Amino acid sequence: MTARRPTAIDIVEVGPRDGLQNDSRHLSTEAKVEMIAKLAGAGLRRIEAASFVNPKRVPQMADAEAVLARVVDLPGVSVSGLVLNGRGFERALAAGLREISFVAVATDTMAARNQGTTARGLVETWAGIAKRAEAEGLFRSVTIAVAFGCPFEGEVPLARVIEIARALAESGADEISLADTIGVATPLAVEERFAALSEAVPGLPMRAHFHNTRNTGYANADAALRSGVTVLDASLGGLGGCPFAPGATGNIATEDLVSMLERDRVATGVSLELLRDATLWLEGEMGRRLPAHGAHVSPWPRVLAA
Template sequence: MTGEEIPASTIPVVEIVEVAPRDGLQNEKKVLPTEIKAELVRRSLDAGLRRIEVTAFARPDRVPQMADAEALLSEVTSDPRLTSIGLVLNRKGLDRAVAAGCDEITAVVVASDGLALRNQGADTKAQIEAWHTIAADAREAGIKASVIIAAAFGCPFDGEVSTERVLEVAKGVLDAGPDELAIADTIGVGVPAQVRAIVGGIRQLDADIQLRAHFHNTRNTGYANALAAVESGVTVLDASTGGIGGCPFAPGATGNIGTEDLLYLLDRSGVRTSTAIDASQVAATGTWISDQLGLPQAPAMLGRAGWFPAP
């Protein structure tokens, strides 16, 4: 840490959700075998990460990278360290997630109709209605249900997405009583001012909801947005080991913020993580998974630059 000592009671605590096995791999061109994905999950657990978005329950013909969802979960769910999250888009996805033994599900509601229709074949209003059914059925099945508002900072088809629009969607999804509400900068266009406005608006709608944020670093604003989110009261951040996962709407651009780089930022900013995570071990895993994907190097920087000051 740097600077003066901060009283432990005032230090923010943030939970990291590791999303490399899902959002990281889903947007990479190379489809990895199930055993490599399982090894990625195990290495993440060994590094101290505990809550991991393992897979998505999507159509195999649309998302071939996630075609082995059930097989992958069967390889890792017996590990008592793991809290497994499955991404679902509809009721069928929920049924698959429950049958596969997921501890939690995250449902998707897209803030813009343009991306909503192209991604899921239903507009935002219909997705909110579907989420209400998913939330109720997940509760009945005894698993936690989060909802993520995608394209909350901008849409590749509709352009700007206003804060008012995001808050309108947030009100609709909050009515179903999610265990957690997430906001996602799906295409990496957001800036800290938007983060503060959206988080502040959601807090006015529900002061107690657990907030999670998912940022992409497509335009080098992802880490600034993550810190702004923490400073605004967000307590859960998504990140991807190695920074893997491109942006499907911006060819050649980087995708998710890297877990190891985020850990460095949080540590040097006086923010604790909810579990002890070995950033060097995460960085080594980032180098390994990037090699498995055939990337020239991991998009994340810590594996190359190293920690400061050096251990």
């Protein structure tokens, strides 16, 4: 039995990080800063702005510090960065972040491709980072990647995901996210996995990260809300993908998610009109139309002439 939808949720905008990290078009530092400012202006209060990774592996994130120096103190916004190891954490700390995201991976093959270690090795890495982050007063968000399916190992046992979640929570976390990295989740799988997560780590806020690879991302987002999730990730324009997961495509689009939620009377605090404007601006920067629909349809409800 799933829970009713909440009356309000938080959206974490991941476009500046997940949206741009796998794209062949490299935005300038100035454009990234403008993108983040537009997102904050639209009402997004949690923005994942960069990742602290090897620039040789993910060149799109090579200017992480330069971007963060311009946006870390945006009023009313929690700007976060993705860290994958101790070195990344040191960089995040030096950049003045008050919130970090960490990715653990549910399979060894993906962990090796993404972070050069094993699933257990990532849990151990998090244990060291979590304690230091707590001492520094940082908000700690942990994501379990390929929680619904792996591009290399296929189906991922629920028991493995829950075992990892318990270990991550024991080390210290302020929220845990399950990520559908390659877009294979279904609403039933979402309900089952978040029900199990809620039972395994009772009281810990749950977050969800969906890709729309197979056009199920929005149905999965709704299923997550009905399952007790209070935070959803989304990316402006529907940009996104993982550099180390073959075939991974864009995240659910922020504007399309907000449109759906507001119609369902789930408050987001985000201006759909300003998101539309931001997407059209971003399409100009990227030189192409983006996957989201919201910027290219008439606003709703529309008042018809008598």
